[in-house]
Amino acid sequence: MSVFSMDIGTAQEVILTGEEIDIFQEVMNIAFGQASADLAEILDAFVVLNVPEVRMLDESALPDLIREGAGPGALSIIEQSYWGKLSGKTVLFFPASAREGLARLFGEFSREDALACAEKEIFLEAGNFIAGGCIARLANCLDDLVTYTAPRSAEILERNADKKTSPTLRRIAAVKIPFSIDKHGVSGLLILTASHESIPWLKTSLKRFMEQYG
Amino acid sequence: MTRKILLVDDSPVARKILRKCIPEDGCFEIFEASDGLDGLKKFEEINPDITFMDLTMPVMDGMEALGEIKKRNKDALVIIQTADTQIKSVFMAMELGAFMVLKKPISKDSIKAVLKEADGALQTER
Numbered sequence: 001m002s003v004f005s006m007d008i009g010t011a012q013e014v015i016l017t018g019e020e021i022d023i024f025q026e027v028m029n030i031a032f033g034q035a036s037a038d039l040a041e042i043l044d045a046f047v048v049l050n051v052p053e054v055r056m057l058d059e060s061a062l063p064d065l066i067r068e069g070a071g072p073g074a075l076s077i078i079e080q081s082y083w084g085k086l087s088g089k090t091v092l093f094f095p096a097s098a099r100e101g102l103a104r105l106f107g108e109f110s111r112e113d114a115l116a117c118a119e120k121e122i123f124l125e126a127g128n129f130i131a132g133g134c135i136a137r138l139a140n141c142l143d144d145l146v147t148y149t150a151p152r153s154a155e156i157l158e159r160n161a162d163k164k165t166s167p168t169l170r171r172i173a174a175v176k177i178p179f180s181i182d183k184h185g186v187s188g189l190l191i192l193t194a195s196h197e198s199i200p201w202l203k204t205s206l207k208r209f210m211e212q213y214g
Numbered sequence: 215m216t217r218k219i220l221l222v223d224d225s226p227v228a229r230k231i232l233r234k235c236i237p238e239d240g241c242f243e244i245f246e247a248s249d250g251l252d253g254l255k256k257f258e259e260i261n262p263d264i265t266f267m268d269l270t271m272p273v274m275d276g277m278e279a280l281g282e283i284k285k286r287n288k289d290a291l292v293i294i295q296t297a298d299t300q301i302k303s304v305f306m307a308m309e310l311g312a313f314m315v316l317k318k319p320i321s322k323d324s325i326k327a328v329l330k331e332a333d334g335a336l337q338t339e340r
Binding site: 019022023025026029031032033036037041046047049050051141213 | 271298301
């Protein structure tokens with residue numbers, strides 16, 4: 001077998017079919033819905049959900065997806081990695097204007113206290129709650145157990161960079177979920193990725209999820 | 215007596231799961247819609263006995279569709295099935311006249327029990 005045909009074979013094993021993407025989308029919808037209910041209870045706020053969008057893409061296209069998600073304006077970006085049978089990372093975006101609202105949501109601070117809080121700390125706390133909660137619920141739906149890195153503040157993206165990276169033939173699944181929290185007008189975007197290595201397990205797991213319904 | 219059931223959910227997978235959970239005993243005729251607006255149109259066309267409605271959907275969300283259905287028929291029996299189980303969402307749905315709010319993921323047992331309860335309510339009504 002040539003190297004080229006081996007690559008194609010490997011790539012086919014790690015591509016979710018249209019039906020699998022639909023199942024993953026529904027599982028993400030359930031996971032994020034449950035995580036939002038937890039969050040709403042903790043924060044005494046209402047989380048407005050949007051329909052998650054799942055895409056298969058080459059790993060090299062992830063920076064473009066993140067840039068697309070980031071949009072214009074100043075942003076805070078929080079990254080977190082997770083490992084289990086399913087592994088990958090989450091990237092959470094908040095507009096800079098969300099800081100004060102988040103500080104009050106997560107700390108019940110007065111306006112003055114909120115403004116005085118370290119920016120990174122507030123966004124990291126939000127990342128832990130929102131992205132961490134979503135991963136935990138996703139793992140639960142798929143009967144997995146995951147561990148996480150601590151959330152970290154990501155470097156500001158070079159939005160105007162034209163740097164092109166070569167395709168890697170490493171396919172990943174990416175889920176985009178826009179959301180907002182009504183209290184204090186906080187909105188954001190969560191991107192969750194499932195790594196190339198975990199796609200075969202994800203395929204099996206999605207099949208098992210559907211099999212419970214006969 | 216055959217009951218007409220309308221499934222409103224943007225996810226084809228969620229509709230498929232719900233179909234699989236509804237007993238195949240010839241007692242139910244099933245129709246589908248892929249968002250709230252489509253659901254509202256189908257509701258007017260077929261006048262279902264029972265409507266299963268998701269909340270988070272594009273075009274028209276389930277809460278708005280529920281409100282519109284209730285404006286057209288205050289006795290319509292609408293069951294919300296959603297992953298959004300925030301207290302405020304459940305409260306709003308019940309305020310708008312939902313018969314029940316079911317938490318996703320659903321199960322065959324929960325659907326069987328809900329259909330039995332819905333059937334009882336429909337018989338009392340008539």
